[in-house]
Amino acid sequence: MLYLGIDGGGTGCRAAIADAHGRILGRGSGGPANINSDPQGATVSILAAATAAMVEAGARPRDLCAVLGLAGGGMAQTAAAMQARLPFAQSRVVNDAVTATRGALGRADGILLAVGTGSVLAVQRDGRLRQYGGRGFLMGDEGSGAVLGRTLLGLAMRAGDGFAPDTPLLAGIRDEFGGFEGIIAFGNRATPAEFATLAPRLTGSDDPAARLILDEAAVQLSSAIGVLQDGQRLPVVCTGGLGPVYEARLQGDWPVRPALGDGVDGALSLARDGAAP
Amino acid sequence: MLYLGIDGGGTGCRAAIADAHGRILGRGSGGPANINSDPQGATVSILAAATAAMVEAGARPRDLCAVLGLAGGGMAQTAAAMQARLPFAQSRVVNDAVTATRGALGRADGILLAVGTGSVLAVQRDGRLRQYGGRGFLMGDEGSGAVLGRTLLGLAMRAGDGFAPDTPLLAGIRDEFGGFEGIIAFGNRATPAEFATLAPRLTGSDDPAARLILDEAAVQLSSAIGVLQDGQRLPVVCTGGLGPVYEARLQGDWPVRPALGDGVDGALSLARDGAAP
Numbered sequence: 001m002l003y004l005g006i007d008g009g010g011t012g013c014r015a016a017i018a019d020a021h022g023r024i025l026g027r028g029s030g031g032p033a034n035i036n037s038d039p040q041g042a043t044v045s046i047l048a049a050a051t052a053a054m055v056e057a058g059a060r061p062r063d064l065c066a067v068l069g070l071a072g073g074g075m076a077q078t079a080a081a082m083q084a085r086l087p088f089a090q091s092r093v094v095n096d097a098v099t100a101t102r103g104a105l106g107r108a109d110g111i112l113l114a115v116g117t118g119s120v121l122a123v124q125r126d127g128r129l130r131q132y133g134g135r136g137f138l139m140g141d142e143g144s145g146a147v148l149g150r151t152l153l154g155l156a157m158r159a160g161d162g163f164a165p166d167t168p169l170l171a172g173i174r175d176e177f178g179g180f181e182g183i184i185a186f187g188n189r190a191t192p193a194e195f196a197t198l199a200p201r202l203t204g205s206d207d208p209a210a211r212l213i214l215d216e217a218a219v220q221l222s223s224a225i226g227v228l229q230d231g232q233r234l235p236v237v238c239t240g241g242l243g244p245v246y247e248a249r250l251q252g253d254w255p256v257r258p259a260l261g262d263g264v265d266g267a268l269s270l271a272r273d274g275a276a277p
Numbered sequence: 278m279l280y281l282g283i284d285g286g287g288t289g290c291r292a293a294i295a296d297a298h299g300r301i302l303g304r305g306s307g308g309p310a311n312i313n314s315d316p317q318g319a320t321v322s323i324l325a326a327a328t329a330a331m332v333e334a335g336a337r338p339r340d341l342c343a344v345l346g347l348a349g350g351g352m353a354q355t356a357a358a359m360q361a362r363l364p365f366a367q368s369r370v371v372n373d374a375v376t377a378t379r380g381a382l383g384r385a386d387g388i389l390l391a392v393g394t395g396s397v398l399a400v401q402r403d404g405r406l407r408q409y410g411g412r413g414f415l416m417g418d419e420g421s422g423a424v425l426g427r428t429l430l431g432l433a434m435r436a437g438d439g440f441a442p443d444t445p446l447l448a449g450i451r452d453e454f455g456g457f458e459g460i461i462a463f464g465n466r467a468t469p470a471e472f473a474t475l476a477p478r479l480t481g482s483d484d485p486a487a488r489l490i491l492d493e494a495a496v497q498l499s500s501a502i503g504v505l506q507d508g509q510r511l512p513v514v515c516t517g518g519l520g521p522v523y524e525a526r527l528q529g530d531w532p533v534r535p536a537l538g539d540g541v542d543g544a545l546s547l548a549r550d551g552a553a554p
């Protein structure tokens with residue numbers, strides 16, 4: 001038996017195949033894999049990533065015991081539907097927070113803050129994992145790339161109305177998008193991943209609006225981590241594309257530690273021990 | 278020549294036909310008419326409302342000089358496309374804020390706060406109108422029914438995670454929707470008008486979370502009105518389904534006055550004077 005680990009989020013997905021000793025035999029990657037917002041697209045991305053890894057490893061679907069950590073994988077029905085659709089000998093779909101936590105913390109106690117296109121928090125205590133936050137672009141995903149991008153556009157419009165202080169970044173955004181109408185038109189068609197492409201305007205900037213948006217997001221996430229600590233000072237690991245941004249901002253509040261490995265490592269580890277976390 | 282006035286928003290649209298003396302000859306109503314978020318549905322709703330009014334008035338499309346105040350009508354391209362599609366002798370599409378302001382204030386100076394499924398602010402000074410805020414469900418529409426509904430669901434989830442104080446209203450929402458998964462599933466498929474159906478849970482409640490959400494929205498809108506007053510104390514008129522809710526809350530801050538008429542009255546008035554406001 002070989003093991004397939006997949007980590008998929010709103011921006012892309014990655015796959016790796018390993019043997020029983022944990023030796024990596026093949027890797028692959030694919031497009032966005034959020035099974036909640038786009039189940040069909042996620043299936044295509046997952047199979048593309050898995051196929052590339054199978055070709056490199058010389059493996060067939062029936063050789064593989066798979067664990068897939070996917071954005072939206074915490075929705076039970078959606079996860080079951082995806083599992084039924086996959087061609088592997090065994091398939092288990094879990095939320096990407098589960099695989100990210102195993103990858104980042106191994107089996108140790110700690111708190112995971114994973115922030116990419118979406119965001120999620122998870123606490124691992126005594127080998128048990130509980131997930132918090134996240135909940136998607138529309139009503140949750142605090143501090144995520146997609147929410148940061150949307151917040152930037154909304155603030156650019158409010159500043160254009162005189163309801164918030166204007167800054168060079170905000171005025172530049174209005175110019176670039178063609179004013180209010182252009183911003184609204186972008187918002188009507190943009191996916192969360194497309195909103196998230198605006199996040200680097202904030203992270204690489206010392207514009208007052210950029211600092212305000214990021215500081216507010218960091219305060220919100222730090223306060224959520226405080227709730228999850230429940231009086232303890234567990235190590236906090238920040239992962240995802242925006243992990244380093246929050247790592248720097250949370251350093252003073254909490255014992256921030258580097259991740260042991262990534263979500264693919266976590267998925268492979270879960271596939272190899274074949275047990276629920 | 279007869280005059281057709283139409284007022285359309287995210288929840289429904291209404292039409293009236295009047296003669297040159299302002300006498301109403303027929304009325305009609307139809308479904309949602311947001312030409313930004315759903316141009317095809319808006320066309321159907323508008324023609325349904327107009328047809329009912331034409332039948333009652335015994336009028337044909339070519340008899341009518343029409344002004345339509347529509348949610349999304351401030352988007353120039355979208356408005357032009359809708360105008361080209363309409364069968365009337367003359368058609369002019371404007372933002373619903375324009376017709377609401379004419380209806381509410383006539384030609385007098387003042388500030389309009391229109392809050393239904395969406396929200397918008399407008400200032401009329403010396404016969405010139407300028408619109409602020411609004412900007413749609415995703416990045417604007419502060420205090421609107423749709424945003425209030427989304428805020429309620431997001432807060433219910435954060436409270437369920439322990440990140441915000443829980444209340445009977447929030448716990449009841451989680452129960453009713455089937456927990457986090459049910460709330461997220463609703464959010465994935467709900468239109469702004471469907472989010473707005475939750476607003477009465479807030480306006481009719483003394484739950485602490487309901488009061489918090491409404492108070493924050495009222496503070497945000499009052500502060501925006503302060504910017505628009507620019508040192509004056511112009512009369513403020515609150516219209517739309519949530520108008521009475523904010524009227525009560527803004528009473529202490531600003532000289533709140535009742536509306537002279539509604540958006541259909543405003544559209545008819547604009548159609549009759551055939552001039553831009």
